[in-house]
Amino acid sequence: MQKRLGILTSGGDCPGLNAVIRAVVNHATLTYDWQVVGIPYATRGLLERKAIPLSIHGLDLRGIDPLLNMGGTILGSINKGDTLAHVDEIVAGYHALELDALIGIGGDGSLAILNQLQSKGNWQFVAIPKTIDNDVCKTERVVGFDTAVNTIVDALNRLTFTAASHDRVMIVEVMGRKAGHLALQSGIAGGADVILIPEIPYTIKGVCEHLAELRDRWGRRFAIVVVAEGAQIAADSSSHPSCEKPSCGMGQYIADEIRRCSNDQIDIRVSVLGHIQRGGIPSALDRLIATAFGKAAVDLLADGQSAQMVAWQNGQVVAVPLEAVLACSPCLVDPNNFLVQTARSLSTYIGNLTPAIVKTQFNVTL
Numbered sequence: 191m192q193k194r195l196g197i198l199t200s201g202g203d204c205p206g207l208n209a210v211i212r213a214v215v216n217h218a219t220l221t222y223d224w225q226v227v228g229i230p231y232a233t234r235g236l237l238e239r240k241a242i243p244l245s246i247h248g249l250d251l252r253g254i255d256p257l258l259n260m261g262g263t264i265l266g267s268i269n270k271g272d273t274l275a276h277v278d279e280i281v282a283g284y285h286a287l288e289l290d291a292l293i294g295i296g297g298d299g300s301l302a303i304l305n306q307l308q309s310k311g312n313w314q315f316v317a318i319p320k321t322i323d324n325d326v327c328k329t330e331r332v333v334g335f336d337t338a339v340n341t342i343v344d345a346l347n348r349l350t351f352t353a354a355s356h357d358r359v360m361i362v363e364v365m366g367r368k369a370g371h372l373a374l375q376s377g378i379a380g381g382a383d384v385i386l387i388p389e390i391p392y393t394i395k396g397v398c399e400h401l402a403e404l405r406d407r408w409g410r411r412f413a414i415v416v417v418a419e420g421a422q423i424a425a426d427s428s429s430h431p432s433c434e435k436p437s438c439g440m441g442q443y444i445a446d447e448i449r450r451c452s453n454d455q456i457d458i459r460v461s462v463l464g465h466i467q468r469g470g471i472p473s474a475l476d477r478l479i480a481t482a483f484g485k486a487a488v489d490l491l492a493d494g495q496s497a498q499m500v501a502w503q504n505g506q507v508v509a510v511p512l513e514a515v516l517a518c519s520p521c522l523v524d525p526n527n528f529l530v531q532t533a534r535s536l537s538t539y540i541g542n543l544t545p546a547i548v549k550t551q552f553n554v555t556l
């Protein structure tokens with residue numbers, strides 16, 4: 191019997207979502223002869239009982255398929271709303287739309303919501319991880335992260351030479367309220383001198399001493415500081431911004447503090463990259479991950495499986511129970527991991543690793 195498969199995108203958008211949709215529609219249609227419908231605006235589409243038929247030729251009637259390299263999501267997405275107050279209606283929406291199965295593409299927050307709905311509704315459901323925060327656990331790769339890292343590195347490339355030309359310190363604020371993967375990986379790849387992430391508290395003294403050392407010992411009169419929007423200061427400080435929402439002013443705060451500790455002797459500029467990090471054409475790697483994940487999700491449904499997430503592990507795409515993923519998400523940067531050590535090996539300042547942090551957050555001994 192022909193299956194009717196729904197697909198939705200949930201949470202913050204990221205590059206590569208349309209490439210997933212393309213892969214799912216193609217594989218489900220061509221290999222299994224299923225009908226695929228898109229559910230607009232995530233769970234809101236289920237609530238409002240909306241489904242859009244999706245064809246393998248994408249949007250263009252001349253047969254051009256723009257989905258592989260188009261940013262955003264043609265289905266729309268939401269990352270706010272009282273979804274869990276409408277569980278029964280959303281669950282009923284799946285059945286009213288006569289879906290036989292659903293693929294949900296989302297980050298840790300979306301997957302937690304979708305998991306509750308699927309277990310209540312007895313849906314056949316498979317998840318595909320996407321997030322520029324890279325904080326979904328049990329998978330080495332997610333859709334969207336690689337493009338966001340490349341976007342930041344591109345910005346760092348540009349900022350380095352203008353910083354050097356004017357002997358300036360450039361502060362670059364990137365996304366990441368709780369997870370610092372984006373700041374850490376782009377900071378290393380972009381040659382940052384200072385990387386501040388939520389998982390490893392920093393001190394202003396540490397930042398200022400490092401900038402002074404660069405100048406006095408190595409003759410470097412410019413520097414690049416990458417700061418995650420949710421970076422944490424080590425000592426309690428009433429003036430330190432907390433990041434409950436995007437654009438919390440972390441870059442500006444650090445700029446003001448460096449000015450203070452240098453007696454205004456350092457020329458500083460701040461760039462807040464903001465939603466530029468979420469947009470753009472997906473990288474080749476993100477298209478590859480998106481396509482492999484889309485195919486694998488369809489195969490899992492064809493195999494009768496449910497409540498699973500497709501994951502990239504040891505170079506293979508595998509299925510992991512959604513419950514197991516949610517039990518350990520969000521996945522934060524382990525302050526002792528090899529990338530942190532790599533940054534330290536270049537004498538990048540990356541905060542102060544204390545035994546207490548390692549013990550309380552990650553339960554490992556120094």
Ligand SMILES: Nc1ncnc2c1ncn2[C@@H]1O[C@H](COP(=O)(O)OP(=O)(O)O)[C@@H](O)[C@H]1O
Binds near residue numbers: 271296299303
């Ligand atoms: N269907 C939804 N309804 C309401 N809020 C949602 C929904 N999906 C996700 N969210 C919220 O949006 C935020 C981001 O979602 P998430 O899936 O983690 O995406 P990402 O981290 O990639 O931006 C989370 O706080 C989550 O709870």
Ligand SMILES: O=P(O)(O)OC[C@H]1O[C@](O)(COP(=O)(O)O)[C@@H](O)[C@@H]1O
Binds near residue numbers: 202322368435
């Ligand atoms: O698009 P919005 O609503 O401004 O959200 C921006 C936030 O989305 C994210 O990409 C995902 O964050 P969460 O999963 O923690 O909600 C953050 O890095 C960023 O702070």
Ligand SMILES: [Mg+2]
Binds near residue numbers: 201298299321323
């Ligand atoms: Mg998230």
